[in-house]
Amino acid sequence: MAFSAAARQFYQSEIETIREAGLFKEERTIHSPQAADIEVEFPAGSGVRKAINMCANNYLGLSSHxxxxxxxxxxxxxxxxxxxxxxxxxxxxxxxxxxxxxxxxxxxxxxxxxxxxxxxxxxxxxxxxxxxxxxxxxxxxxxxxxxxxxxxxxxxxxxxxxxxxxxxxxxxxxxxxxxxxxxxxxxxxxxxxxxxxxxxxxxxxxxxxxxxxxxxxxxxxxxxxxxxxxxxxxxxxxxxxxxxxxxxxxxxxxxxxxxxxxxxxxxxxxxxxxxxxxxxxxxxxxxxxxxxxxxxxxxSTERRDKLEWNANYWRKMMIEIGLDIKAGESPIVPVMFYNAKLAQDFARDLFAEGVYAVGFFFPVVPKGAARIRTQLSAAHDQRHLDIAGEAFRKVGTKYGILGKGKKEIIEMYGV
Ligand SMILES: Cc1ncc(COP(=O)(O)O)c(C=O)c1O
Structure with missing residues (x-):
């Protein structure tokens, strides 16, 4: 049976509702192998640019070994x-x-x-x-x-x-x-x-x-x-x-x-x-x-050891910068924004600075717990982390959230 006009209209309005709520997920297109340095096109048709990847599950850097x-x-x-x-x-x-x-x-x-x-x-x-x-x-x-x-x-x-x-x-x-x-x-x-x-x-x-x-x-x-x-x-x-x-x-x-x-x-x-x-x-x-x-x-544990070093270095840097991160000991380091739109806007601005990270929000995480989940890799060198850290600092300053905790960020941006 043909896709009816009524069904099409229904789904168009559903998609619009998702978009208006700031919950629309957009895919970025990667034009290179998976690695610490990637080439990304986003938004579609805007040309391909280089970025540091801070959100892959490529923990040991073996995806393109x-x-x-x-x-x-x-x-x-x-x-x-x-x-x-x-x-x-x-x-x-x-x-x-x-x-x-x-x-x-x-x-x-x-x-x-x-x-x-x-x-x-x-x-x-x-x-x-x-x-x-x-x-x-x-x-x-x-x-x-x-x-x-x-x-x-x-x-x-x-x-x-x-x-x-x-x-x-x-x-x-x-x-x-x-x-x-x-x-x-x-x-x-x-x-x-x-x-x-x-x-x-x-x-x-x-x-x-x-x-x-x-x-x-x-x-x-x-x-x-x-x-x-x-x-x-x-x-x-x-x-x-x-x-x-x-x-x-x-x-x-x-x-x-x-x-x-x-x-x-x-x-x-x-x-x-x-x-x-x-x-x-x-x-x-x-x-x-x-x-x-x-x-x-x-x-060898060489890659796992490097990953551990990178994760410790990155956590310490995020804390020094004044970002609100979740404590832990894994190479998953969530930077908390609480508000879905703020997480999305922050990720977009990071990309403008050459850092690829994605905002996560409901239903991937609970409502009011939006974040950017940064993930470390053994493929990262200290240079990658320093550049990415500077981008987080710059964008964090723009949004006025450095040194702020959950309560203050929610007061500023809501959830
Ligand atoms: C905890 C956990 N289990 C299972 C999966 C699914 O893994 P796969 O991509 O092999 O289906 C994921 C992937 O996101 C995951 O994070």
Missing amino acids: PEVIAAAHAGLDSRGYGMSSVRFICGTQDIHRELEERLTEFLGTEDTLLFPSCMDANAGVFEAILNDQDVMIADRLVHASIVDGMRLCKAMTDTFKHSDMGHLEEKLQEHQDKRFRLIITDGVFSMDGDLAKIDEIVALAEKYDAMVFSDESHSTGFIGKTGRGVHEHCGVFGKMDIITTTLGKALGGASGGCVSGKREFIEMCRQRARPYLFSNTVAPVIVAGALKVMEIVMS
Whole structure:
């Protein structure tokens, strides 16, 4: 049926409402490989200009690493472009299994299953292992893909206040009558950059006979002394029941994700997880690139160490400049504006100064919590950070918010 005039009008007015509320998301077009220095066109048709990228998930700077690119080329030559199949029909190559074994070793688990993305891993894992006799108890700030995965699962859903261990304990007591209890958290919370208290969560799980799930998408490769994730950082490496993570951020940044954990859970995902059963295999070229990434990450901590140095340097600089940042220890450093339009305007002015960063606002973050989420990379040199810092200082001065806290910024700009 044709797209009716009434429907078209309805959506045009919806889009206008989003625009008027200052909540319209515009894509910037990048004309270069992903890196610390990129070439960006924004707005469309305005020409391409150079910018420092301060908002990629390219934590280890491996997205355009020459060795990864060479390995991907070699994989393309030796294993072809596409598999034209899901995994269980004819989409599993030797290199898929090899990558799963590397990830298992790196994450300190028993087995791993690749998915087309971590969004798919999260969408499939809960339904594959739990049913209506069970309960999922999730931190209130888990990633949207986990929320969607929980919606697809018949187990009861409950939540605990963000990182509130007392509240989690109450919930575990309340649900002692269920067959299985699964505690669900992000390792690093993607919008705020804070780390889950995984050691305390594991201790509570042991006390109340529960299982622990952590999405390590924003930690795999760089959090912990050897970059294995928040479980390494918190001293509970090897104790996780289920980890999901992505190849789309630190691990080369292309695409693909996985579920990793206790052998039986992985086998259940292989048998039952719908995004695994009904979506195409990760392309061989990506698997070949990711294998090289794993080799780089497992042979040296040099990149993860540089990232840590960069993150500390940037946090300190933002505080000295007088910007209102969220405290934390990850390479995610949110600069708070509270007001969505202010965050958007600030990002636009930063771009005029040659710095690429994006304003985040509702529904990506709660209303009244608009921010620019800066993200550090091992690809940044100190020079990048100094230039970007100066741009933040200049634009911050223009808006009169340097040295101001939440209350004052909201008084000036509202939410
Ligand atoms: C915490 C978290 N989990 C999962 C995902 C989804 O990862 P992917 O891009 O592999 O689907 C993201 C991506 O934004 C994320 O931040």
